[in-house]
Every structure is written in C-alpha cells, then in structure tokens.
Amino acid sequence: MKALILVGGYGTRLRPLTLSAPKPLVEFCNKPMLLHQVEALAQVGVKEIVLAVSYRAEQLEKELKAHEKKLGIKITMSHEEEPLGTAGPLALAKGILSADNEPFFVLNSDISCEFPFQEMLDFHKNHGKEGTIVVTKVEEPSKYGVVVYDDTGRIERFVEKPSVFVSNKINAGMYIFSPAILDRIELRPTSIEKEVFPFMANSGQLYAMELSGFWMDVGQPKDFLTGMCMYLTNQKQRSPERLYNGQGVHGNVLVDPSAKIGKNCRIGPNVVIGPDVVVEDGVCIKRSTILRGTTIKSHSWIESSIIGWRCQIGQWVRMENVCVLGEDVIVKDELYINGGRILPHKSIGTSVTEPQIIM
Amino acid sequence: MLKAVILIGGPQKGTRFRPLSLELPKPLFPVAGFPIIYHHIEACVKLPEVKEILLIGAYQPSEALNRFIATTQRELNINLRYLQEYTTLGTAGGLYHFRDQILAGKPSGFFVFNGDICCDFPMVDMWNFHQQVQTGDHFTMLAAEATRKQSLQYGCLAENEETHEVLHYVEKPQTFVSSSINCGVYIFTPEIFSHIGAVFLKNQADVFNGGDNINPVRDCIRLEQDILSPLAGAKKLYVFKTTRFWSQIKSAGSAIYANRLYLSLYNSTHPERLAHNNDNGPKIIGDVFIHPSARVDPSATLGPNVTIGAGVTVGPGVRVRESLVLEGATLQDHCCILHSIIGWNSSVGAWTRVEGTANDPNPNDKHAKIDSSTLFNEEGKLNPSITILGRNVVVPSEVIVLNSIVLPHKDLRYSIKNQILL
Numbered sequence: 001m002k003a004l005i006l007v008g009g010y011g012t013r014l015r016p017l018t019l020s021a022p023k024p025l026v027e028f029c030n031k032p033m034l035l036h037q038v039e040a041l042a043q044v045g046v047k048e049i050v051l052a053v054s055y056r057a058e059q060l061e062k063e064l065k066a067h068e069k070k071l072g073i074k075i076t077m078s079h080e081e082e083p084l085g086t087a088g089p090l091a092l093a094k095g096i097l098s099a100d101n102e103p104f105f106v107l108n109s110d111i112s113c114e115f116p117f118q119e120m121l122d123f124h125k126n127h128g129k130e131g132t133i134v135v136t137k138v139e140e141p142s143k144y145g146v147v148v149y150d151d152t153g154r155i156e157r158f159v160e161k162p163s164v165f166v167s168n169k170i171n172a173g174m175y176i177f178s179p180a181i182l183d184r185i186e187l188r189p190t191s192i193e194k195e196v197f198p199f200m201a202n203s204g205q206l207y208a209m210e211l212s213g214f215w216m217d218v219g220q221p222k223d224f225l226t227g228m229c230m231y232l233t234n235q236k237q238r239s240p241e242r243l244y245n246g247q248g249v250h251g252n253v254l255v256d257p258s259a260k261i262g263k264n265c266r267i268g269p270n271v272v273i274g275p276d277v278v279v280e281d282g283v284c285i286k287r288s289t290i291l292r293g294t295t296i297k298s299h300s301w302i303e304s305s306i307i308g309w310r311c312q313i314g315q316w317v318r319m320e321n322v323c324v325l326g327e328d329v330i331v332k333d334e335l336y337i338n339g340g341r342i343l344p345h346k347s348i349g350t351s352v353t354e355p356q357i358i359m
Numbered sequence: 360m361l362k363a364v365i366l367i368g369g370p371q372k373g374t375r376f377r378p379l380s381l382e383l384p385k386p387l388f389p390v391a392g393f394p395i396i397y398h399h400i401e402a403c404v405k406l407p408e409v410k411e412i413l414l415i416g417a418y419q420p421s422e423a424l425n426r427f428i429a430t431t432q433r434e435l436n437i438n439l440r441y442l443q444e445y446t447t448l449g450t451a452g453g454l455y456h457f458r459d460q461i462l463a464g465k466p467s468g469f470f471v472f473n474g475d476i477c478c479d480f481p482m483v484d485m486w487n488f489h490q491q492v493q494t495g496d497h498f499t500m501l502a503a504e505a506t507r508k509q510s511l512q513y514g515c516l517a518e519n520e521e522t523h524e525v526l527h528y529v530e531k532p533q534t535f536v537s538s539s540i541n542c543g544v545y546i547f548t549p550e551i552f553s554h555i556g557a558v559f560l561k562n563q564a565d566v567f568n569g570g571d572n573i574n575p576v577r578d579c580i581r582l583e584q585d586i587l588s589p590l591a592g593a594k595k596l597y598v599f600k601t602t603r604f605w606s607q608i609k610s611a612g613s614a615i616y617a618n619r620l621y622l623s624l625y626n627s628t629h630p631e632r633l634a635h636n637n638d639n640g641p642k643i644i645g646d647v648f649i650h651p652s653a654r655v656d657p658s659a660t661l662g663p664n665v666t667i668g669a670g671v672t673v674g675p676g677v678r679v680r681e682s683l684v685l686e687g688a689t690l691q692d693h694c695c696i697l698h699s700i701i702g703w704n705s706s707v708g709a710w711t712r713v714e715g716t717a718n719d720p721n722p723n724d725k726h727a728k729i730d731s732s733t734l735f736n737e738e739g740k741l742n743p744s745i746t747i748l749g750r751n752v753v754v755p756s757e758v759i760v761l762n763s764i765v766l767p768h769k770d771l772r773y774s775i776k777n778q779i780l781l
Contacts, residue, residue: 264675284710299693301712318759334697336759353761
C-alpha cells in the first residue's frame with residue numbers, strides 16, 4: 001500500500017524552530033514529527049510513502065534515508081515547483097499512487113493522534129466507495145469547517161465556519177482514497193476541501209469515520225504544547241514504561257536516556273526532555289519541550305515553552321507563556337522571558353517582559 | 360558643648376514612603392541594617408563635643424520609637440530624647456518651641472538634621488569650618504552639588520566663593536538659580552532663636568491683625584523659606600560644600616539607593632558589618648549585610664547591595680540582588696529577589712520571582728540625584744519602580760511579582776505585574 005503525506009510549505013508558524021530544520025524533522029515528543037506518521041503507516045503494511053514538499057527537500061531526504069532502511073519502507077519526494085494546494089500533490093504523484101490499484105492514505109503532516117490506519121482501511125473497504133475522511137470532535141467547531149454525515153457515515157455536506165451549531169465534527173486531516181479519485185484531480189493548485197470533496201459528497205462517494213482518542217494539529221507552538229500534553233497522557237495509558245520515573249518527577253514526563261537531571265528539581269507535569277540535555281539542580285520545568293543538547297542552569301523556572309536545540313539557559317531564569325527559542329540561543333542569568341520568540345544564535349541579556357519577537 | 364537635633368517629621372509627612380511607612384515611622388525604617396536616623400546618630404557620636412541628641416517630631420510615642428530610643432542610648436552611650444510637637448510646627452517651629460530644652464546646659468551651638476536624608480556626614484570637617492569661617496554669631500549649612508535640572512527640586516543657594524557666605528537662598532525655584540543644593544544639615548548658635556522668634560511673633564500678630572498670613576497653620580514656621588532665605592546676604596549664613604555622598608529618602612526606591620550607599624560606606628567605617636565569602640556560608644557578591652540572627656542557606660547567592668534583616672530565613676538556592684529583606688521574612692527555595700523590598704514577616708514561595716526596576720540616578724553623572732518621580736506616568740500607567748511587599752504579605756510559589764506594590768497583610772493568589780494591590 002501507499003501513502004502521501006502533505007508536507008507542503010515552509011512551516012512558518014513554527015518559526016523560529018523551522019529556521020534551523022524542516023518542520024517534519026522537528027522533534028515532537030522526542031521523535032521527528034514525520035516519523036510518528038511514517039512508523040504508524042509502516043505498521044499497517046504501507047510499503048511506499050510519497051512526501052509532497054515544496055521546501056528544503058535535500059535535508060529531509062538525507063535524514064529519511066536512514067529511516068527507510070530501518071523500517072523497510074520506500075520514501076520518495078514529490079517536489080512541487082509551485083505550491084499545489086491540498087489536492088494538486090495527489091495528481092503530481094499519480095504514477096506512484098495508482099500503481100497497484102489499492103486504496104492509499106493521504107495525511108496532513110502536522111497531525112498528532114493515535115493513528116487509526118488499520119481501522120480506516122477496514123472501514124473504507126467495508127463501504128467500498130471512493131473516499132473516507134477521518135473526523136474528530138472538537139469543542140469549538142465554528143473555528144473550523146464541519147462535516148455533516150448520516151448514521152452510516154455517508155457525508156452529506158461540509159459547512160465552513162458555521163454561525164449556528166450544525167455539527168461538532170471536523171476534518172481531522174487523514175484520508176484513505178481509492179485510486180479512482182485521481183481522475184477527479186488536475187495537476188494545478190487545487191483545494192481538496194473546496195474543489196473535490198463537495199462533488200464526491202454529492203454523488204455519495206465520501207464517508208466519514210469518527211476518530212476516538214486525542215487529536216491535535218501541532219503546527220503552531222501553542223498547539224504543539226497542547227498536543228504534547230495529549231500525547232503524553234496517551235502514553236501513560238498505552239506504554240507507561242516509556243515515561244520517566246526519576247526523582248522530582250510529577251505527572252507525565254518523557255526524558256531521553258542520555259539527558260542528565262540534577263538534584264532537587266521538579267520536572268513535570270507534561271514535559272519532554274531531549275537527548276544530551278543537561279538540567280542542573282533546583283530547576284522547575286512544566287508543560288514544556290526541551291530539544292537536544294540544551295543546558296538549563298540551576299534554580300530556573302520554565303513553563304509552557306519550547307526550547308530549541310543547543311540552547312543555554314542561565315541560572316534563576318523565568319520563562320513562561322509559550323516562549324519559543326530557536327537553535328543556539330543564550331539566555332543570561334536572572335532574566336524573565338514572557339512569551340518571547342527568539343531567533344537562532346541570539347544572546348539575550350535583558351528581560352523580555354511582554355510577548356514579542358527578538359531578532 | 361554641642362547638641363544635635365534631628366527633625367523626624369510626623370505621620371502626615373513621609374506619605375510617599377507608603378506602604379512601608381504605614382506601620383513604622385519613616386525615620387525608623389532600616390537601611391543597611393539600621394534605622395535611617397541611627398546613621399545620623401552614629402555620625403554625631405563621632406564628634407565628641409556632642410553631648411545630647413534630641414529628636415523633634417509629631418509622631419505619637421509608640422513602642423517602636425521608645426524601643427529605638429532605649430536601645431540606641433545604650434548602644435551608642437549618648438543622651439537621646441524624643442520631643443513631641445503638639446501640632447505640625449514646620450522645620451523651624453519645632454526648634455523654636457523646644458528652644459529651652461535645646462539650650463539647656465548652655466551648648467555653644469547645635470547641629471540640626473533633616474531626618475529623611477542619607478549622608479556620609481562630615482561632622483568634624485563641618486564643625487571645624489564653622490569655627491574658622493567667622494568670629495561673631497553665625498550659622499552654617501551643608502550643601503552638595505546637583506545637576507542643573509535636578510537642582511530645581513531642592514533648596515538652591517548662591518555662594519561667595521571666597522568667604523563662603525550664602526548670598527541667596529531659594530527653596531525649589533522654578534528657574535535655575537544654582538547647582539548647589541541644601542542638604543538639610545545645619546549648625547546653629549543660640550542666636551538663631553532670636554531670628555525664629557521674630558518670625559513667630561509676626562505670624563501670631565498677623566492672625567489678630569487680619570494680615571496677609573500665607574501660612575495655613577499659624578504656628579508653622581518653615582526653616583528654609585522663613586528663616587534661611589531672609590538670612591542670606593546678611594553675613595550670617597555660611598555654606599560648607601561636601602563631595603561625600605548625600606541623598607534624600609523620599610520614596611521606597613530611594614531607600615534601596617540609601618541602602619547601597621551606606622553599605623558601601625561600611626567598607627571604611629564598619630567593615631565587620633559586611634558579609635564575606637567562606638566555605639560554610641552563602642555566596643556573597645559585593646556589599647551585603649546579614650543580621651546575625653538571620654538563617655541563610657549556604658547554597659544561596661546574595662548581593663551586591665543586599666540587606667538581610669533579623670530573623671530572616673533564606674532558603675536553598677535563593678538569589679537576592681539590590682534588595683532589602685526586612686525582619687522576619689522568609690524566602691523559600693530557588694526564589695529570585697531583584698530590586699525589591701520584602702516587608703516584615705512576609706513570605707515568598709519557591710521559584711517565585713519578585714522583581715522591581717531600579718530608580719538610581721544616572722551613574723555617568725556624579726552629581727545626579729535620585730529622581731522622585733510620580734507613581735503614574737502621563738498615560739496613566741504605573742511607572743516601573745522598586746517592587747514593595749508590605750508587612751506580612753504571602754506570595755505563593757512559582758509566580759512573578761513585577762514592578763508592583765502590595766499593601767500589608769495581603770495573600771497573593773497569582774502573578775501580578777505593574778499593579779498596586781490594595
């Protein structure tokens with residue numbers, strides 16, 4: 001079976017992290033975002049994955065070669081010369097996707113959830129129509145486009161940002177299609193939601209499968225952290241042995257074995273600590289991700305932040321309110337960073353008391 | 360024989376020092392480990408001719424004041440008395456009212472100090488100058504140098520460079536007069552009372568003659584406007600300039616500045632009062648005073664310019680810089696205190712950050728003085744300044760208190776920034 005992952009653009013919402021690495025390679029819960037999806041696909045027998053990219057393909061390709069071997073899976077780049085939207089990339093990869101006349105998966109690259117690929121395959125084969133969209137329940141459907149479907153799952157219509165309550169299910173960004181859909185899509189910038197799905201729905205060819213469990217689009221920092229919390233909660237249920245159980249831990253915490261944590265720390269809840277990270281004595285970290293190679297000096301307090309690779313955080317530093325630090329940022333002792341977005345290789349010597357971007 | 364008089368004001372005065380002055384008279388507020396006027400008294404004691412010190416003010420006698428007087432008398436071995444004004448008498452009215460007590464024992468002269476200043480008082484030099492400058496009855500005032508712009512906030516005097524006579528004196532002029540400013544330290548001879556008495560009688564007469572009495576309080580006589588200004592240019596008033604440090608203490612921010620100045624003075628006058636690095640103690644940077652009864656964890660880092668009061672507990676991994684921690688306060692693990700005053704018996708939780716903004720004078724200009732700016736700026740926002748926690752304020756763990764003032768007996772629940780919490 002095949003899969004297409006819509007990697008697409010420059011990942012600007014996750015800057016400054018994406019200034020140093022392509023978004024699919026930014027580690028979410030200690031594993032490159034893309035790899036979460038690739039591993040789950042390999043598990044249900046997908047043998048070839050196409051990545052629809054329009055940016056930084058070389059670094060991505062190189063990194064993925066290593067994983068190709070390990071998973072026994074073939075990964076191809078489909079390079080968009082101009083951005084082709086959400087449907088165009090399918091036409092570009094038509095040759096690969098239609099080769100074996102089997103259904104194929106299509107995913108948005110920013111999705112984090114318990115990937116229900118086997119369930120999708122069974123559901124899709126069962127109704128036998130052209131397409132299945134995974135939907136998920138959200139609390140505020142009016143922020144998105146909602147999906148309206150009957151008891152069998154057959155989709156009746158889509159409503160964009162409804163002003164009255166219509167449904168609380170939205171498109172979760174995961175699909176499984178029969179190759180016939182490729183006849184509907186031209187090789188030009190096309191929106192699958194606006195130009196393809198409505199026609200399929202009208203001819204009763206589109207079905208909705210409800211996702212159980214957590215779901216989050218982690219393409220921007222605030223949601224990245226929320227998704228991290230959900231993922232860790234899920235880990236607690238599925239594989240609690242992966243979670244960290246050392247001194248000073250509270251709640252769900254993921255720590256790479258090569259990281260070092262000092263005395264009298266309070267780590268968690270909802271913390272991810274990457275490889276080669278050093279956390280000195282008396283540090284408190286909550287609801288944050290610390291990427292590879294960073295050092296956090298003693299007595300600092302970090303909450304709701306994403307700290308990039310190889311950063312140096314001084315002593316008695318306070319960081320909160322969705323700070324995002326790029327690669328190799330230095331924060332001097334005793335500073336307060338409130339909602340700071342700090343670009344790579346920057347040295348910070350004065351506090352940032354109100355949310356702002358530091359170049 | 361000499362005496363010294365310290366004018367300590369009353370509860371109606373020193374309101375800019377609130378909330379710190381809500382429960383303790385401002386002159387008794389501790390900087391560098393000792394009450395503001397204790398530093399005055401210590402300086403007086405250095406001049407052996409001074410045999411008695413009188414405090415004149417409008418405060419009701421209180422336990423704090425009585426205890427201060429008893430302790431200071433004993434520690435410094437000097438006669439010390441408090442004379443309470445029956446109503447606000449002004450900076451000269453109090454002197455005149457208590458002239459009998461001041462002149463008891465026939466002193467040849469007496470110092471007068473404003474209570475709300477901090478200074479490296481040049482007692483001996485000023486007394487020597489006073490004795491040499493003229494043979495007849497005369498008075499001397501202490502002056503410092505200010506910037507042109509800031510001089511307008513003080514009493515300005517024009518001086519005859521050769522004779523050091525004060526030619527002109529005006530309090531807080533609207534246009535520039537001189538960059539020499541009145542420090543609020545004087546040497547008077549008993550003759551001063553005939554000058555004050557003349558003003559006193561005139562004021563009283565004006566009340567009954569329906570004259571143009573500008574003073575709202577009829578017994579109030581102001582030293583600066585009513586006595587010194589007329590004396591200027593009459594070959595009676597002389598000025599002794601000093602280059603030693605001097606500052607007013609009006610707002611809480613200036614208490615931090617005074618703390619720093621007195622701590623740095625200890626290096627030469629009382630080096631035993633400053634803490635030093637040793638293997639069992641906390642890390643000390645710069646000038647730090649730690650009261651002997653305070654308990655400081657060895658993993659804490661203190662200074663520069665920090666005073667830790669009696670009975671204070673400083674927990675592991677705590678950082679304190681440019682701050683005053685008053686008696687009985689508790690600082691829990693890993694908290695960070697910067698440019699703040701932590702009130703008596705207050706408590707700061709673990710990992711909490713209490714931070715203010717320094718209001719120090721421009722360090723590049725050696726004559727710059729501390730600015731006593733208003734609380735709010737033109738847009739109605741709170742001007743960033745020293746963070747103050749009043750008495751018995753409880754700050755929970757892991758929050759930030761930034762540029763805020765918290766009144767006494769308040770339990771904070773969450774972080775606050777740029778606020779006054781009533």
